[in-house]
Amino acid sequence: MTEPHLEHSIFGADETHDPRRQGSVPPPEPQLRRHRARRRPARRRRRFLVLLLAIAIVGGAVYGAYRALWPVVQQLTASNDYPGPGSGQVQVTVNDGDTGRAIGVSLEKADVVKSSKAFLDAASADTRSASIQPGTYTLKKQMAAKDALAILVNPKNRTVPKVTIPEGLWLSEILARLSKSTGIPIKEYQLAAKDTASLGLPASAKGNLEGYLFPATYEFPAKSTAREQLTTMVDKTVAELSQAGVSEQDMERTMIVASIVEGEVNGKADRPKVARVIENRLTQKSGPTRGFLQMDSTVHYAVKKRGKAGTTNADRASTSPYNTYRHQGLPPGPINSPGAASIAAAAHPAPGPWLFFVTVNPATGETRFATTTAEHQANVNLFNKWCRDHAGKC
Known part of the structure; x- marks a missing residue:
């Protein structure tokens, strides 16, 4: 009787405490899942906060970069030219030898154009830009570069001393x-x-x-x-x-002769013939001239008298070395500034035997040449008649 009791009590104890049979103690695995489920919302919240923080940091950096770079972007994308037409007045001087770049810089400094590059771009597209001449131009402030260029290429718009x-x-x-x-x-x-x-x-x-x-x-x-x-x-x-082919050592002599030609001739004709008369007189050691030029223009320079043809006895009495009535040969220097025609005539006198000439009509410049004293005196008479007919001119 004892053994069955023991066996029963053993099985009974096993049955009473077997959780799988009674179901009173929850299995461990489902309990762990519930703890994990409770922790997941907290982790998600933390991840969301971290994400928001990251977005905020990135957004702040983007905004900071935007604030820093926007002016640069504006500068890169903005036009380098004014739309025009401009206003007011400003004067800009183009100097001799100025390049297109130099002109553009001057215009930019005067605020005529927005940038020198805009002017250079306009100039490179217009072949007339190569003809801009030195001078002072009146323009407006804040003009379109092509409009400023249009003013500069027109010579009528410049003023010069x-x-x-x-x-x-x-x-x-x-x-x-x-x-x-x-x-x-x-x-x-x-x-x-x-x-x-x-x-x-x-x-x-x-x-x-x-x-x-x-x-x-x-x-x-x-x-x-x-x-x-x-x-x-x-x-x-x-x-x-x-x-004119004049060497440097001969320049002074040529200029002296040229200045006498300039002083004696009224008009373009006969300059080479006058130069020949001067050379012929200089080489004549005897005869009617004897090396005396006897040119009224040199006497005018000596006495500093302008306005009348011919000379007076008092003028010809001057002791100045420029008085070629009293002194043989050339005067000591030029007596005026001769032009190109007189310089060429002095450098290349016309061939001929003439020793005399006289302007018989100072109003027209008609000049007559002679080889003898008698011929010359006849021409002088014509000059004197003109003087009588034009009182106060001689």
């Missing part, structure tokens, strides 16, 4: 004209005229500037100095002498 020096003026007269036309004080011209070494004067001139300021119409750069202007004029004279 312009001065015209006619043939035959004395040095003193030329300096006065230059000063009046340019506004530079005459003292600056007189001072520059003394420094002939810096003006490019030929050595044969021996420092005498008379005659070497070439007569022409000049358009000097707006800011040119008195010395620069005189240098330009001397360079022009030297160029004309070289073109």
